Amino acid sequence: MTAALCLRRHGIEVDVYEQAPELREAGAGVQISPNAARLLHRLGLGAQLDRVGVWPDALVMRRWDDNSVIVEQPAGKAIEERFGAPYDTLHRADLHPILVDALPRDVIHTGHRLVDVEQNRLVFDNGAHVQASVVIGADELRSVVMGRPRPTSRLLPGPVRDPAQLGAQGAAQAIDDGWVLARCMAALTRPVPERLRLYEELCSRRVAQVQVGSRSTPGFPSVRRCPATATRPASTSTAPDRVIRSSARPSGTVHP
Numbered sequence: 001m002t003a004a005l006c007l008r009r010h011g012i013e014v015d016v017y018e019q020a021p022e023l024r025e026a027g028a029g030v031q032i033s034p035n036a037a038r039l040l041h042r043l044g045l046g047a048q049l050d051r052v053g054v055w056p057d058a059l060v061m062r063r064w065d066d067n068s069v070i071v072e073q074p075a076g077k078a079i080e081e082r083f084g085a086p087y088d089t090l091h092r093a094d095l096h097p098i099l100v101d102a103l104p105r106d107v108i109h110t111g112h113r114l115v116d117v118e119q120n121r122l123v124f125d126n127g128a129h130v131q132a133s134v135v136i137g138a139d140e141l142r143s144v145v146m147g148r149p150r151p152t153s154r155l156l157p158g159p160v161r162d163p164a165q166l167g168a169q170g171a172a173q174a175i176d177d178g179w180v181l182a183r184c185m186a187a188l189t190r191p192v193p194e195r196l197r198l199y200e201e202l203c204s205r206r207v208a209q210v211q212v213g214s215r216s217t218p219g220f221p222s223v224r225r226c227p228a229t230a231t232r233p234a235s236t237s238t239a240p241d242r243v244i245r246s247s248a249r250p251s252g253t254v255h256p
Contacts, residue, residue, distance in 0.1 A: 001099035003136060003178030004107065005043050010186040015130070016103070017122070019113035023100055027092030034083035036172035039179045041085065048098045053088035092171070114144045134192060136181070169210050177203055 007014045032040070032053070040049060057076040062069055079087045100108065116123040122130040137145025184199040185192075 001096070001103065002040075002043075002175045003138070003181055005099065005102055006039075006178045006182035007185060008103070008107075009043065010182050012182070012185055014107065015132075016108045017112040017114065017124070017130070018108060018110045019125075021111045023096070023108070023110060025093035025096070027096070029089060030092050030095060030171035031169075032088040032090070032095075032175070033169065033172045034079060034085035034087055036175035037088050038083075038085035039175055043102065045098055045102060048101075049088055049090070049095075052094040052098070053086075053090040055086055056089060059087075095171075114139070117145055134185070134196070173206070173210065176206065180206075 001016065004014045004016050032049070037049070040046065055076055057074075059073045059075050060069060061071045075087050111126060112128060113125040114122060115125050117135060120132050120135055122128075122132060122135065124130075135145055137143045139145065180202055181199050184195045184202070187195055187198070190198070
């Protein structure tokens, strides 16, 4: 959805095909770091995010068995002052409607499960066929687009990433990807295949940086999973108040 918004921002016509019969609330909590929050504000979605998001005062990672602190990082105003944009936490079911509502209704087509791609011609299970100039796959691990050859270099599979290697940047990277893709596609002086290659190069470089940072962070992603039979002591079952308390949000402080 973010990619569609970004492409339209550059005057590029886009249609979104969703296999679900209707758009429903789904998913879990997501973290929107300043790099992605800044982009959502540029898209004019800052006020909507402020209504549903939570701005934590600090981020603390603890061991499951003894509650000892692995890593701690200030958040809230400290992050906004440093990066010029807030660090938001919210439920995916709250973020998704914000993105959907920002798009015209005739752009999103539900009930279209992609079954094949033939030379940029999309074939759906409901019998519909659509010809596209560029096809962007956002269907992740079971991607129909990724499984097809790209004879014209106009098929762009969405990146498939290991969540354990992203440092909790999965949602933020998806937003980053949409913005970068739109910037690359707006480079009208370049042939389309060259624009897509530029996007893939930039995207791969960014993913590699995040993975290196994730692996170098103490306890992430090497934190041991809590065994199913283990029980955390009651005295450590609640996070410190300063971590879960939301700071008051000053208005008009995001710097695009």
